[in-house]
Amino acid sequence: MNNFRELKVWQRAIDLATLIxxxxKSFPESEKYGLTSQLQRATISVSSNIAEGSGRQTKPDFKHFLSISLGSLYExxxxxxxxxxxxxxxxxxxxxxxxxVSEIQKMIYSLRSKL
Incomplete structure (x- = not known):
């Protein structure tokens, strides 16, 4: 449907991943497989689901993947x-x-409403 790299929301999600x-990096070593891992996996999920959804053939499919991204943002x-x-x-x-996170959530809600 879209070239995901051109989507501002995907670009912001990549920036969020970098921030997270x-x-x-400063979290204790004891959190390596706990909170550190959870945060990193959730933040990667946001941009990944936007990218995957944009490659789907239908708008409902794209909306579904945007919903998954929203869930990751709340996480x-x-x-x-x-x-x-x-x-x-x-x-x-x-x-x-x-x-x-809130700004990206707003962007996703806006994108979903336009589909």
């Missing part, structure tokens, strides 16, 4: 809150990341 990977938001409560990231970092 940067934030999780990331929840995990960021836990990360902050555990003092793995600062108030400033969690606010910055959640703001970016």
């Amino acid at each position: 990977y940067s934030l999780t 990331i938001e929840s995990q960021l809150v836990v990360s902050h409560k555990l003092k793995y990231i600062s108030e400033k970092e969690v606010n910055m990341a959640i703001t970016e």
